[in-house]
Structure formats: C-alpha cells, structure tokens
C-alpha cells in the first residue's frame with residue numbers, strides 16, 4: 001500500500017490485518033438494498049412538551065406525554081415502537097439540536113485527525129487509559145479501517161477494578177477505577193466543541209429514552225435513574241480515511257452496540273449498513289439533518305426481546321474519507337440489567353438472567369472471552 005494522505009502512517013505496514021474473509025466484506029454491490037429505515041419527525045413531541053424539553057425533569061415531561069391525547073404524538077410513539085421492534089434503527093429529524101453544534105464538532109474532528117500521528121498519540125488510549133485516541137481497534141477480531149477519539153461527557157469512565165475471569169460467576173470488585181478524559185492541545189476549541197455537542201446529544205438521548213419507554217407501555221421516566229448519575233455515557237469521533245482496499249475491509253466490522261441506545265451523527269458520505277430482519281444488509285441513507293438512533297443490547301434485555309439490538313457495520317470509500325460521531329448512551333456501572341418485570345407474564349417469561357453492566361463492560365475490555373473466540377455477549381445470559 002502506498003503512502004496516502006490522511007491515513008495513519010502505521011497502517012502502511014500492516015494492511016493484511018484489515019482484510020476480511022469474503023462473506024464479511026461490506027461492498028456486496030447489487031445485494032445491498034436501498035434504505036427504508038424509518039425517519040421520525042420529533043416536532044409533535046416538542047410541540048406537546050413545550051419548554052419542559054429544555055430541562056431534565058423527566059417525571060414532569062412524562063406527565064405531559066402520558067396524559068396527552070394529541071394523535072400526532074400518539075402516532076409518533078407508535079412509530080418509535082415499530083422502528084425499535086422491526087428495525088432496531090431509525091433516524092430522527094426536527095430534534096432541536098442546532099446544526100452549528102454539529103458543524104463545530106465535525107470541524108474539530110477534521111482538525112484533530114489531520115494532525116501528525118505523534119501528536120494524536122499524545123492522547124493515545126491504552127488499557128489503563130481507555131479514553132482518547134486509537135488507530136488500531138478490532139471488532140470481532142478484525143482490524144477496523146478507522147481512527148477514533150473517545151471521551152466521557154461525565155469527565156471520566158468508571159469500571160470495577162477487577163472482575164472474575166469466569167463470566168458465569170458474575171463476580172466483580174466493589175472498588176472501582178476511574179479513567180479521565182484526555183484532551184489534545186490542538187486544534188483550538190476542540191474540547192469545547194466536543195463538550196457542547198455531547199451536552200446536547202445526551203439530553204436528546206434522555207428525551208428519546210422516555211419516548212421508547214412509553215412505546216413499551218411503561219412510564220416515561222422508568223429508566224432514567226440508571227443514567228442520571230454515574231452513567232457510562234461515552235462519545236466518539238470516528239474517522240474513516242479513504243481506502244485503497246475498500247472492497248476488502250470494513251470501517252467497523254459487523255457488531256451490535258452493547259449499551260442501551262446509540263445516537264449518531266454522520267456526514268454526507270454514507271457507509272453505515274444495517275442488517276434487516278430477513279438477513280439482508282441495507283445501507284442507511286446519510287442525512288446531515290438527522291441523528292441515527294439504534295437499540296443496543298441492554299434495551300433488548302430490558303424489553304425482553306421486544307426490541308432488538310441489530311447488527312450493523314460500516315463500509316469505507318475508495319475516494320472519500322468519512323466522519324461520524326456516535327454517543328453511546330449507557331447506564332451506571334451499578335446497573336443490574338434484566339427484563340423489566342412490568343413486561344413479563346406467563347406468556348412472556350424472562351428471556352435473560354440478570355447481569356451487571358459494570359462487570360460486562362470490564363469483562364469486554366479485559367478481553368476475557370478471547371479464549372472462546374468471541375467477546376462477552378448478552379446471549380451468554382439467555383435463559
């Protein structure tokens with residue numbers, strides 16, 4: 001592979017590591033279908049809740065939503081429920097997040113990733129410091145054609161200090177480790193752009209979580225207590241450089257997000273693909289005015305399989321680089337994750353045993369499952 005602009009210089013020597021076996025390659029040409037992922041307009045929701053939307057009084061917002069008879073709000077809730085059950089993915093428009101915030105954080109991402117590798121590595125991620133820059137992430141044991149910058153809106157990411165190596169024991173230490181954000185000195189305004197952006201998207205995620213709860217027939221604010229303090233929300237800048245091997249590699253190999261919800265912004269290049277219920281891969285049409293929302297594994301468990309964490313992946317482009325910014329809306333490490341009892345009855349018995357989210361995250365990070373050839377997954381807890 002020759003030297004190409006804006007590709008991390010370390011990649012030139014190990015291009016083999018990125019190449020996927022043929023069945024997992026993303027550019028399936030005619031087999032890739034056009035997008036029909038639901039696009040949901042949030043205007044009826046904001047119209048009904050008015051100024052409450054700006055605050056985080058989830059129970060006050062809930063009271064308005066649950067009592068509203070507005071038919072457009074009711075159909076919006078039904079659309080969200082259908083999208084979570086049928087697709088595990090949807091896009092939202094009219095979300096009230098200013099395009100200016102997105103423009104600034106996209107600029108910050110471009111500025112940061114175009115710095116020399118040595119500069120980016122000054123805020124490099126490591127096992128001990130899991131937030132910062134990384135250019136060698138693996139998904140399902142294959143190298144992703146991407147570089148990332150991770151931060152936690154809370155300022156740090158917390159995990160149990162130790163976990164038992166046998167996942168069946170579920171044992172973990174009461175003591176925790178906190179890893180703090182690492183901010184680069186360049187480009188100017190980088191930290192502020194990132195922090196202002198995540199403040200807005202984390203708020204939107206909270207609003208969406210409530211709508212999803214209502215779509216399950218539950219109170220609006222039934223899940224927020226898992227996120228309000230000590231959450232593990234994490235944000236990421238993804239840079240997918242243009243790629244001379246675009247047909248052979250993935251920007252991110254197929255995976256299901258392990259947390260509760262993901263809310264993602266992307267530029268206009270496109271590349272995100274979602275596995276439809278019938279097994280067909282479908283390309284998500286990029287919309288700069290929309291956020292892509294997807295159900296993670298935790299929401300699948302909470303909903304007792306009513307909603308599905310769906311596999312997705314990212315293809316890369318021969319000529320164009322791409323940027324995306326997911327916010328992984330994930331709960332406190334203290335959260336024990338189990339099917340919500342309100343959704344269970346004789347016909348709908350629990351499909352999962354309870355597991356602790358801190359234990360799960362730490363086990364995933366430790367790579368304890370490598371000997372089994374896979375990461376820890378919710379199916380290990382299936383009853």
Ligand SMILES: O=C(O)CCC(=O)C(=O)O
Pocket residue numbers: 236238252257264266271272312313314324325326
């Ligand atoms: O870049 C994208 O569109 C998706 C990224 C993704 O799936 C992830 O980071 O988990």
Ligand SMILES: [Fe+2]
Pocket residue numbers: 255256257262312
């Ligand atoms: Fe993902």
